[in-house]
Amino acid sequence: MALLSSLRALLLGAVLIAGQAVGAPTEYEIKAVFLLHFSRFVEWPDNAFSAPDAPFVLCVFGHDPFGEALDAAVRGETRGDRSIVARRIRDVAAARECHILFVHRSEDVRLAEILAALDHRSTLTVSDSIRGARRGEMIRLITENDRIRLRVDVDAVRAARLKVSSNLLRAAEVVGTRGS
Amino acid sequence: MPARSVPIRAQLMKMLLLTSGMVLLFTCAAFVTYDLATFRQSITGQLSTLGRAIAANSTAALAFDNPGDARAVLAAFRADRSIVAAALYDTSGNLFASYPDDLMPAELPRTVQPDGYRFEGGYVVGFEPVVEGDRPLGTLFVKSDLSVIQERFSSYGLITGVVIALSALLDYLVAYRQQSRISEPILALAQTARAVSDRNDYTVRADRSNTREIDSLTEAFNHMLTQIERSEARLRAQMGRLSLLQHITSAIGNRQDLPSIFQVVLRNVEENLPIDFGCICLNEGASDALTVTTVGAASQQVSASLGLAEGTRVPVDVNGLSRCMRG
Numbered sequence: 001m002a003l004l005s006s007l008r009a010l011l012l013g014a015v016l017i018a019g020q021a022v023g024a025p026t027e028y029e030i031k032a033v034f035l036l037h038f039s040r041f042v043e044w045p046d047n048a049f050s051a052p053d054a055p056f057v058l059c060v061f062g063h064d065p066f067g068e069a070l071d072a073a074v075r076g077e078t079r080g081d082r083s084i085v086a087r088r089i090r091d092v093a094a095a096r097e098c099h100i101l102f103v104h105r106s107e108d109v110r111l112a113e114i115l116a117a118l119d120h121r122s123t124l125t126v127s128d129s130i131r132g133a134r135r136g137e138m139i140r141l142i143t144e145n146d147r148i149r150l151r152v153d154v155d156a157v158r159a160a161r162l163k164v165s166s167n168l169l170r171a172a173e174v175v176g177t178r179g180s
Numbered sequence: 181m182p183a184r185s186v187p188i189r190a191q192l193m194k195m196l197l198l199t200s201g202m203v204l205l206f207t208c209a210a211f212v213t214y215d216l217a218t219f220r221q222s223i224t225g226q227l228s229t230l231g232r233a234i235a236a237n238s239t240a241a242l243a244f245d246n247p248g249d250a251r252a253v254l255a256a257f258r259a260d261r262s263i264v265a266a267a268l269y270d271t272s273g274n275l276f277a278s279y280p281d282d283l284m285p286a287e288l289p290r291t292v293q294p295d296g297y298r299f300e301g302g303y304v305v306g307f308e309p310v311v312e313g314d315r316p317l318g319t320l321f322v323k324s325d326l327s328v329i330q331e332r333f334s335s336y337g338l339i340t341g342v343v344i345a346l347s348a349l350l351d352y353l354v355a356y357r358q359q360s361r362i363s364e365p366i367l368a369l370a371q372t373a374r375a376v377s378d379r380n381d382y383t384v385r386a387d388r389s390n391t392r393e394i395d396s397l398t399e400a401f402n403h404m405l406t407q408i409e410r411s412e413a414r415l416r417a418q419m420g421r422l423s424l425l426q427h428i429t430s431a432i433g434n435r436q437d438l439p440s441i442f443q444v445v446l447r448n449v450e451e452n453l454p455i456d457f458g459c460i461c462l463n464e465g466a467s468d469a470l471t472v473t474t475v476g477a478a479s480q481q482v483s484a485s486l487g488l489a490e491g492t493r494v495p496v497d498v499n500g501l502s503r504c505m506r507g
Binding site: 030034037040041077079080147148149150165167168170171172 | 240241249252313315
């Protein structure tokens with residue numbers, strides 16, 4: 001019996017390795033590409049950039065679940081004439097320099113503090129928190145049935161003077177009041 | 181062997197209807213050909229516009245991996261019932277979403293083909309890139325049947341049929357009216373010719389028409405009738421003289437005396453010529469006078485009033501008779 005279980009475990013392991021081998025993207029590889037895509041489906045006001053040639057900054061706060069995936073996703077990418085750079089930050093004050101700020105679910109406890117520090121700055125906040133319906137972030141990435149869904153809080157987006165493309169809104173679950 | 185004789189009316193009608201029919205047919209053919217050529221372009225143009233609109237709305241669905249949203253976007257093709265299939269492929273060329281929901285994947289292209297629209301086996305198919313900014317997110321495939329063209333050509337067939345039928349009717353009426361302007365004077369001329377030949381009546385004349393050539397023909401025909409009429413009259417006069425000569429010859433032959441011969445001559449003249457007075461005078465010897473020898477039976481009364489009773493001498497110099505005497 002123990003032998004059979006061991007065999008089954010071995011087989012399962014082999015299948016998982018095979019799955020990895022064919023290059024199926026991992027959850028955070030997909031999320032890294034999503035973060036990059038947000039840069040194209042959201043409009044930032046001009047004053048969100050310190051200089052005309054200032055880069056578009058994509059930040060990960062605290063724990064970094066992406067590893068190389070995020071750097072690979074943004075490598076060589078541009079947003080208009082601006083290059084896109086990925087930064088890892090641990091300091092709440094540094095979040096002010098970010099255009100997109102991702103907060104991993106392990107940093108949930110600091111989410112309120114981070115949002116307060118941003119104080120309605122034009123920073124698109126994204127989390128993959130699994131707690132609570134609305135915790136103040138603008139976009140939440142929800143994993144369901146091996147797919148990643150989007151939930152957009154339009155009130156939070158509007159407060160930050162950002163404009164989300166209607167295409168993105170249609171592909172997402174929208175919370176908050178829509179329209180003016 | 182001579183060809184079968186066909187009435188002029190039928191020939192003219194055939195000619196007019198054939199001409200207008202050919203013109204109408206050629207016009208319709210040219211119009212339909214032109215429309216087919218431009219309509220094929222407009223179909224690909226319309227499909228390309230629709231494709232671009234759907235592709236623009238599919239960006240987020242592809243970017244954020246939401247096949248449900250992609251299907252909802254593709255469902256917009258429902259508004260155009262000529263769209264029989266549509267699909268979205270991701271950048272790797274894998275099928276992402278398709279329309280309609282019950283479409284079998286086998287009915288879709290296995291691989292993404294170059295962008296553009298083309299006619300393929302009774303369908304228009306197109307591949308449209310799905311791009312956000314300058315970043316490709318996938319490809320939209322769309323397939324439309326040609327029911328629009330078929331419907332359009334069914335309508336054309338119906339309209340052309342009705343137009344041809346109405347035109348044929350109108351043509352027939354106009355042709356009937358127009359051909360009568362040519363055929364009727366010719367038929368009238370033929371009728372006149374028949375009347376002349378049937379009754380030997382050369383006094384009838386054909387009426388003029390409004391057609392120059394036929395008028396020339398009518399004039400020539402009438403002129404010919406006039407000539408014949410004159411010849412006929414001359415012939416009759418000649419016949420009269422011949423008859424008179426015959427009577428005289430026969431009177432001489434019957435050894436009748438000179439007064440009797442004169443009477444025969446005068447009677448014939450009075451009967452055959454429109455004269456009021458007829459007499460025979462003799463010029464005896466070298467005298468300068470004529471002697472009235474015989475007065476016609478019907479001219480007796482007039483002879484009394486003229487003072488030209490039998491035996492009266494009429495001087496030759498009087499009344500220019502000397503010219504008659506000289507011949």
